[in-house]
Amino acid sequence: MVTAVRDLGFLWLQFVSELGRIARFGGRVLASVVTPPPRLRQFIDEIYHLGVLSLVIIVLCGTAVGAVLGLQGYNTLARFGAADSLGAVVGLSLIRELAPVLTALLATGRAGSATTAEIGTMVVTEQLDGLRMMSVDPVHYVVTPKALAMTAVMPLLSALFTVCGIFGGYLIGVRVMGLDAGRYMSSLQDAVDFHDDVLGSLLKALVFGGLVGLIATYRGFTTAPTSAGVSAATTSTVVVSSVSILVVDYFITALWGV
């Protein structure tokens, strides 16, 4: 009993100190954003790795999710004779929730884990120590471009996901189920508000991007220098990022109502 309580307290302390370490790491990353020289070329390369290479999965999943929403939404709405508002159902669920959250989850699996593995391998092969020996700050040189690129890329991917989803819903609702194309688009346009929905969606995606970027680079940076360490860090990136995305999503929705 006593050991159980002690272990629980120890776990809690560990959790809180881990949070503190992540926050300090985030502070270092933020500070090195404004530290000259800016690593612009590296940043563009990272946008290629994290954004362009994630594009295929985002487009495929976005269209598929929109198609499923269109199918399920149509079947449910048709029961109440409200099939005309399919556009509103597909658009609102995509813009407000599904696009930012699913994009962030997919990007975690596709790009976040790769980032962790890359930095982790640099730890194992002592490349980061090499940088330190040349008195180059590894956070500034390696971590910041990756974390920053992840933050910048997420709203773009989320917007593309949304557009693909709207197209997927259109495909099923209009092409397959035979709804009127104008009705689909006009119910979508009536329901979606720029300020409440579109801006909220982009804000969510931006926050998730920062979160995934920070967690992925932190896990890579603190990898135990073994091959098992790299695999553990990669797994932990996916798990921790996914859970944080869903939890933070709840709080953003509850606080700002988007």
Place this chain on the structure above:
Amino acid sequence: MRRSPVRDLIVGCFVLAGLAAIAYLSLSVGGISYTGPTGLKISADFDEIGGLKPRAPVVISGVKVGAVESIGLADDYRARVVLNLDPALKLPIDTTASIVTSGVLGDRYVSLQPGAEDQLLASGDRIEFVESAVILERMIGKLIHNTDVGGNGDKK
């Protein structure tokens, strides 16, 4: 770091595509219209607004000309509905605003019937002539009450 022009081009295309998607969502889907300080802001006080919600459409003869911006309580405890309308609209001051329902179960929206006066409503003005929302339960209640009274009268 090696320079790779093709990759730069691809990254540029990706960023452009993302921005285009954001622009499409903002302009076409989100519809940044009737918003901002340039819109014609007209308020109207109703006794009963039923289930009217912010962002509900405002129509003239069935054509959408704006949206409900906010709903609040006026000093005399009536519901003050602020409408955000197309700034190009020229509404006479004796315009009537009524809250109607699309279909039996449909959403509430505000319908405007322009009057015949020469003077026009300006931003910040209030519409004097209003027609409140019809509450179905109350109508049924009145109907039952009336037939009841009528029945008693017949007995006498």
